[in-house]
Amino acid sequence: MKFRKVTALFMAAAVLGSVGLTGCSSQGSGQSSQENSSTGSGDLLAQIQERGEIVIAMEGTWAPWTYHDESGTLVGFDVEVGQQIAQALGVEATFVEGEWDGLLAGLDAGRYDIMINGVDITEERSDAYDFSDPYAYNRTAVIVSGDNTDIASMEDLEGKRTANTISSTYAEVAEGYGAEVTGVDDLNQTFELLLSGRIDATLNAEVTYYDYMEAHPDANIKIACLNPEATQVAIPFRKGEETASLREAVNQALADMREAGALAELSEKYFGTDITQPA
Incomplete structure (x- = not known):
């Protein structure tokens, strides 16, 4: 679903985080996953279990996948x-939030162990990352104003103006149909x-549209x-033997x-339907 640049603010977020969770935290431990790792081990799963936490990157702004409720909780x-x-895995989850552009870059750099953020498998991404087994399936909706005909x-996206985070799969699909994408x-x-009428359409997950309409019925x-x-x-995982055992454990x-x-059950809770089975 959705691919975006590392900024100074995002780097700060990786260190400081912002939101406390019961049994997990978005604050992180003040160190990158590489800095936390055992220098003698090339097995990321062993490193995670040794330090007792897995560092997970996500946006925190994309309901209902990852967002903040009325109390500010992630x-x-x-x-x-x-x-x-x-x-x-027998460890605590530490969530670090940031803009989409920086999430995969942070995964590359070892600031996070994994990224969980509704990431679609694409051919290009598969060249750069190893992926877990699919855990959800997405249909892309073209969303327009109510009076658009x-x-x-x-x-019909040919020549139309759309908007998405610039490296997202939605932006790629829109461009593939000839749309002009605003980042x-x-x-x-x-x-x-x-x-506001500044774009003609946007592409996003069908379930994201329904979630937005539930919050903004008018x-x-x-x-x-x-x-x-x-x-x-x-x-997604960094490619290489270092992540092989972690990927196997996550798949299990x-x-x-x-x-x-x-x-x-989680899908029904957040989406109102089961998106965890192929259509």
Whole structure:
């Protein structure tokens, strides 16, 4: 679902964090995952279990995947998935928030152990990262103003103005259909541009649209069409033997959650439907 640049603010967030959670924290430990690792081990899972925490990157601004509730607590489908993975590994989950552009870059640099943020598997990303097994499936919606009659299919995006975080899969899809994409920092900016008429459409997860409408029932927007192909959502890891055992352990945790019905339960809780099964 959604790929964005490392800024000084994001670096600070990686060190300081912002939100406390019961049993987990967005503040981090004041060190990168590399700095926390045992210098004698090239096995990331062993390093994580030795220090007793797994550092998970996410945006914190993309409901219902990862966002802050009215009390300011970090919540969401991916937050709870991360907590349950940490529990399966026998460690605490430490969440570090930042803008999308910096999340994968931070994963590359070793500031985070994994990223859980509704990440779609793409061919380009698969060249750069190893992925867990899919734990959710996404349909992309083309969202327009309520009175828009110019867009009724994906092909109608040709020459239209859209907005997304610039390295997201949604931006890539829009560009692939000939749209002119404006880069934004987060979902809220996207809808502000759409509602003000400065863009013609935006692409995002179908479930994100319904979540937004639940919070903003009077918003004058609608789904113009859906991309017929669902994308696979998974957890990216740095490539290499260092992450192999961690990836295996995460896959086992996801499989156990799926078998126990926990993934479907979380999906129903946050999306109102089960997006954890292929269509």
